[in-house]
Amino acid sequence: MNNRRAITSHAIPFWRDERFLKALVQAIFLLALALILGYFIRNMLTxxxxxxxxxxFDFLRLTAGFDIGEHLIPYNRSHTYLQAFAVGLLNTALVSGLGIILATLLGVIFGVAQLSGNFLVRSAARGYIELLRNLPLLVLLIFLYSTVFVQFPRVREAIILPGPVYLTNRGVxxxxxTPTATFPLYLQFLGAALILALLLALGLSWYGKRSGRPPLTFFWSMLTFLLVAAAGWLLLPAPPLEANLPSVQGLRLAGGLQLSPEFMALLSGLSIYTSAFIADVVRAGIQSVSRGQVEAAKSLGLTGFQTLRLVVFPQALRVIIPPLTSQxxxxxxxxxxxxxxxxxxxFHVSGTVLNQSGRAVEVIALVMAVYLSISLLTSALMNLYNRRVRLVER
Amino acid sequence: MSRKLSTLFILLIISTLVIAGCRPSAPATAPAGGAQAQPVVETVEVVRTVVVTVEVPVPGEATAATPQVKIEVAQAPGFGDTLKAVQARGNLICGVNGQLPGFSFLDPQGNFSGFDADFCRALAAAIFGDPSKVEFRATTTQERFTVLQTGEIDVLIRNTTWTLVRDTELGLNFTATTFYDGQGIMVPKDSGIAALQDLEGGTICVQKGTTTELNLADVMATEGISYTPAVFDDVNATYGAYAEGRCDAVTSDKSQLSSVAKGLLPDPDNHVILDVTLSKEPLGPVVRHGDDQWLDIVKWTIFATFAAEEYGISSANVDEIRSSTENPEIKRLLGLEGDLGAKLGLSNDFAYNIIKLVGNYGEIYDRSLGEGTPTFIPRGLNSLYTNGGLLYSPPFR
Known part of the structure; x- marks a missing residue:
């Protein structure tokens, strides 16, 4: 047997060897790809x-010369194109980060509501999801911007919600x-509180494992954190934050945190649009947990919430995480x-940069590279998390 | 495996682009076989090569006393290509704004009408003798230069301001200014804003990728006025947001402000253009670098409309003047004398066609921006130099 195999493998010439052919095909493909790419790039350069x-990319060091309405870092017309890019990138990060949090919250709520026993709740959730999933996002954004956020009354006739929250066509x-002089000190206090809470959580979970009677780890550590934080606030000579309430001054809004209509429209549009998709992902994940698991949990005497938290969600997460990443x-x-x-x-800022500098190829390449890096980074983090929650096979 | 591979490919593409982008900025390498201690080679763009052929008489054989010197002008690559392409295609592709009443705007009949659109027609009349052979292409501020650079349009006549950077780095040539404009600021009448200083802390709507966006930043920085720009993609979005009260003011070229106020805003009488001028805005047609013949054609088409107004030639009287004139300057302009048109690669009566079929500058102006129109703008700087304006045509000879 062994002998024959040795003979046959010797007898196959390399051009009929499957391994060699596979490698060859791949090499040819790579070469063709490189040639095509090379041709296009050469064409462009010519x-x-x-x-x-x-x-x-030297132009990135030149003065931008234009202003940007909303910036998280100091920026004005005398900063460089590169800094303008950074402003745009941070704005993207801000709206995406907040959007992801809001979309996840909404998505989980509607996902669970879809499985509710209550007919009204179930159909309302279904309707919300069907409506949003079948609208183009661009239409939704323009709808929210031009028929909701810009249609709020003028500043003089602002809608004032308790808080006070001002709704106007200049923004919300x-x-x-506002941080006061004692704010840095308070930050140190918060850090200490966090460390204390973490230590307590570690201790409690160690105790739980030893005794077999797990205490409410999260509850106690959270309480500790809040207590220390509150104590810090009271102990400091002056409160670290000063309330900054919005108000109307003449024709304009003053004070508070002002969110532009563009930001509000984008954030709300992205969150509710994506939440519809996340809701379906969550529903599918929950439904993937077999009924027997729930019944077993109930027969063990777990409450409904405990079943969801301890039995259903940990197993559903395995199914949820990969599609959630792509959302x-x-x-x-x-x-x-x-x-x-x-x-x-x-992308908005890069459009201005492109137009003012005339560097179409470089700007577009840079934008693509940045979006690619953001996506790969997000996906890497989510893969890391996925590895933690996925089923450990023995 | 396959996911990793595709990621790898995408990374490959991006990094190739990036590397390709970085290459020219590296110091020029010495040519192959060159000595190590070579001075830095400056890359010189050869735009026009003058080939001088000198036939030196060979001693003994020669009988001629003087050497013959022939001078021929070798043109840079691209010379004449645009005209050839336009003639082969049978129409002119003209990039316009398309959203600006009075300059280029779709009229109820579905035709582009306006000041800029008429200059497209004048160019078509010069080339084909037929002003209808124009394909209008509406462009946004952001894409306008790219479509011109890549050759999707032959000429850009889209209220575009002439600046040094655009003239050089963007690879474009500005031909001649057809409209002298200045940047203004428009506010609602009831806002109580009367000067730039009243805008302190306010929001100003501005269109993306324009010189007005830069001028606004410059002027506000000089005056020390803090403001928030709200930047939008096109004319409709910008003025739509302004009309909704999103901004305290909107800024653009004064011609645009007045044409929009009268043509697009629901309540034209409730808006006022402040009495400040933020910048100089010479607007005119733009062409690509590399085809000087095409640059000349566009330039002299415009000058022909200036000259026609100067000599009092209009579409109404051009035939009469043509048959009766004794003025050699007019004779040259109308192609009765000399071969000025042929020098541009056009027919000799190109200026006659422009005047006959489209009109002189004054006619073009009055048709779209004149007193009888809803988008009336006083001529001001856009009068002939003889009337205190800036329009001045070089001599046709």
Missing amino acids: NLRQQGLGLG AIPWG YLNLTKNSSLAVAIGYPEL
């Missing part, structure tokens, strides 16, 4: 040269805290649709 245009203003990526990438409503995120 065309650029013919028009006397250079290619290079909510109360906010998060979609949300981040979809934020580039802000270009239609004028929120200065990365």
Whole structure:
């Protein structure tokens, strides 16, 4: 037997060896790909040269010369194109990060509501999901912007919600805290509180494992954190944050945290649109847990919430995480649709940079590279988390 | 495995682009076989090569006393290509704004009408003798230069401001200014804003990728006024947001402000353009670098409309003047004398066609922006130099 195999493998010439052929096909494919790519890039470079245009990223160090309405880092017209890009990138990160949190919350609520025993709740959730899943996001964004957020009354006739929250066509203003002189000190206090809470959580879970009677680890550590934080607030000579309430001054809003209509439209549009998809992902995940598991949990005497928390969700997460990752990526990438409503995120700013610098190829390549990096990074983090929750096979 | 591979490919593409982008900025390498201690080679773009052929008489054989010197002008690559392509295609592709009443706007009949659109027609009349052979292409501020650079349009006549960067780095040539404009600020009448300083802390709507966006930032920085720009993609979005009260003010070229106020806003009488001018905005047609013949054609088409107004030639009287004139300047302009048109690669009566079929500058102006129109703008700087304006045509000879 062994002998014969040895003979046959010797007898096959390399051009009929499957392993060699596979490698060869791959090599040819790679070569063809490189040639095609090379051709396109050469073509582009030749065309650029013919028009006397250079290619290079040096222009990023030039003065941008334009202002951006919303910026998280200091920025004005005398900063560089690179800093303008950074402003756009941070705005993208802000709206995507907040959007992911909101979309997840909404999505989980509607996902669970879809499985509710109550007919009204179930059909309302179903209706919400069907409506949003079947609308183009761009339409939703423009609808929210031009028929909701810009249609709020003028500043003088602002709608004032308790808080006070001002709704106007210049944006939404909510109360906010302004850091005072004692704020850095308070941050240290918060850090200490966090460390204390973590230590307590570790101790409690160690005790739970030893005694077999798990205490409410999360509850106690959270309580500790809140107590220490509150004590810190009272102990400091002056409160670390000063209430900054919005108000109307003349024709404009003043104070508080002011959120532009563009930002609000984009954030709400992205969150509710993506939440519909997340809701279906969550529903599918919960339904993938077999009925027997729930029945077993009930027969053990677990309450409904405990069943959900201890039995259903840990198993459902395995199914939920991979499609959830792609929804998060979609949300981040979809934020580039802000270009239609004028929120200065990365793609919007890069459009201005492109137009003012005339560097189409470089700017587009840079934007693609940035979105690619964001997506790969998000996906890497989610893969890491997925590895933790997935079924450990023995 | 396959996912990793595709990621790898995407990374490959991006990094190739990035590397390709970085290459030219590296110091110029010495040519192959060159000595190590070579001075830095400056890349010189050869735009026009003058080939001088000198036939030196060979001693003994020669009988001619003087050497013959022939000078021929070798043109840069691309010379004449645009005209050839346009003639082969049978129409002119003209990039316009398309959303700006008075300049280029779809009229109820579905035709592009306006000041800029008429210059497209004048160009078609010069090339084909038929002003209808124009394909209008509406472009946004953001894409306008890219479509011109890549050759999707032949000429951009889209209220575009002439600046140094656009003239050089963007690979474009500005031909001649057809409209001298300045940037203004429009506010609602009831806002109580009367000067730039009243806008402190306010929001100003502005269109993306324009010189007005830059000028606004410049002026506000100089004056030390803090403001928030709200930047939108096109004319409709910008003025739509302004009309909804999203901004305290909107800024653009004064011509655009007045044409929009009268043509697009629901309540034209409730808006006022402040008495400040933020910048100079010379607007005119733009062409690509590399085809000087095409640049000349567009330039002299415009000059022909200036000259016609200067000599009092209009579409109504051009035939009469043509048959009766004794003025050599007019004779050259109308192609009765000389071969000015042929020098541009056009027919000799190109200016006659422009005047006959489209009109002189004054006629084009009055048709779209004149007193009888809803988008009336006083001529101001856009009068002939003889009337205190800036329009001045170089001589046709």
